[in-house]
Amino acid sequence: MRDRSIDVGRGLLVIMMVYGHVMQFFGDSQIFPLVGTMIDVINLTVFPTFVFYFGATAVLAYLKKPYLQALPGMARTALRAYAVFCLSGIGYRVLRENKVFAVGTVRRVMQLTDVPGWSEFLISFALYGLLLIVGYAVFDWLSRKPLMCLFVSVLCVCSCLVVPYRQIPTHLALLIGGRDFSYFPIVQYIPYFLGGMLWAQGDRRTRRGLVLVSVVMSLGGIAYWHFWGFPNRFPPTWGWILLPGALVSAVVLLSRALNSLAGNGIGKIADALCGVLGHFGGASLYYLLTSNLVLFTLAGKGAAPAMARKSVLPWTLPIQSPQGAACWTALLLLALWFVARLGGRGKGR
Numbered sequence: 001m002r003d004r005s006i007d008v009g010r011g012l013l014v015i016m017m018v019y020g021h022v023m024q025f026f027g028d029s030q031i032f033p034l035v036g037t038m039i040d041v042i043n044l045t046v047f048p049t050f051v052f053y054f055g056a057t058a059v060l061a062y063l064k065k066p067y068l069q070a071l072p073g074m075a076r077t078a079l080r081a082y083a084v085f086c087l088s089g090i091g092y093r094v095l096r097e098n099k100v101f102a103v104g105t106v107r108r109v110m111q112l113t114d115v116p117g118w119s120e121f122l123i124s125f126a127l128y129g130l131l132l133i134v135g136y137a138v139f140d141w142l143s144r145k146p147l148m149c150l151f152v153s154v155l156c157v158c159s160c161l162v163v164p165y166r167q168i169p170t171h172l173a174l175l176i177g178g179r180d181f182s183y184f185p186i187v188q189y190i191p192y193f194l195g196g197m198l199w200a201q202g203d204r205r206t207r208r209g210l211v212l213v214s215v216v217m218s219l220g221g222i223a224y225w226h227f228w229g230f231p232n233r234f235p236p237t238w239g240w241i242l243l244p245g246a247l248v249s250a251v252v253l254l255s256r257a258l259n260s261l262a263g264n265g266i267g268k269i270a271d272a273l274c275g276v277l278g279h280f281g282g283a284s285l286y287y288l289l290t291s292n293l294v295l296f297t298l299a300g301k302g303a304a305p306a307m308a309r310k311s312v313l314p315w316t317l318p319i320q321s322p323q324g325a326a327c328w329t330a331l332l333l334l335a336l337w338f339v340a341r342l343g344g345r346g347k348g349r
Contacts, residue, residue, distance in 0.1 A: 009255030011277030055196025078129030217245030
């Protein structure tokens with residue numbers, strides 16, 4: 001069973017993440033203050049929503065099957081995310097930081113003793129896949145217990161208060177957070193994973209309840225922001241975990257609305273837009289990996305595109321600005337789409 005709105009939503013997230021990465025590598029928030037604000041919004045939105053969709057996909061693709069029948073698919077998902085993390089992580093060290101492409105560099109990334117920048121989120125999805133394999137029966141039970149999911153979510157958010165981040169070794173930090181790398185700890189983000197499971201399994205009443213809970217979460221995050229300042233991302237404070245709640249719901253509801261418009265045949269624009277977003281969402285790992293490698297190379301070589309006022313778009317806009325970054329993001333995704341077509345991947349999933 002496949003929900004096309006998930007691919008549409010993930011397509012939105014792919015575009016947002018690539019755009020955010022372009023601004024992080026080349027944007028200048030001192031000249032263009034909007035850059036910093038947009039990066040914060042993207043950082044708040046993208047990873048929790050990806051986790052939400054991962055939870056929804058777990059129900060639709062795996063938890064509706066017997067364990068042994070679902071196991072190969074779960075294992076492929078985890079291994080695929082791990083492989084993409086390794087490629088992206090090694091690429092960051094070699095292409096962005098210009099380190100030697102040596103056995104030690106490769107081994108440290110593969111053994112997860114080195115968690116390179118702009119790749120950390122990928123290993124989290126591999127670990128969510130592994131967690132699903134190990135805890136299949138528990139997650140199957142939780143997917144039908146909204147109140148128990150809420151209880152577990154509260155415990156996971158509270159873990160932000162008690163985890164001694166400075167004392168956590170690297171491998172354990174992948175699960176609960178630490179300070180030696182920029183981790184996306186899977187325990188603290190589990191509320192979004194469980195939310196996705198409930199969304200996929202639940203009825204309309206359950207989904208309305210989830211939207212309400214997400215708004216309450218964001219209000220809690222805003223309260224944190226008001227009293228203690230903008231919440232910390234690495235390692236995450238409880239304010240950071242709560243703040244994206246309403247943003248996640250907004251992306252999910254928007255993707256469902258777009259998919260409904262396309263499904264009802266109301267206008268060719270909605271059909272075309274959902275087709276494009278669905279393609280990016282269905283091939284999300286491909287676009288996240290290849291865009292990373294391109295950006296690592298450009299940043300590592302100091303080869304950011306230069307503005308030329310008498311030229312044509314996108315060279316007429318500085319890549320340091322939100323508008324210029326948007327133009328170059330579109331061009332990058334178009335180029336990667338063309339490469340995918342040449343390789344046969346763009347014909348469909």
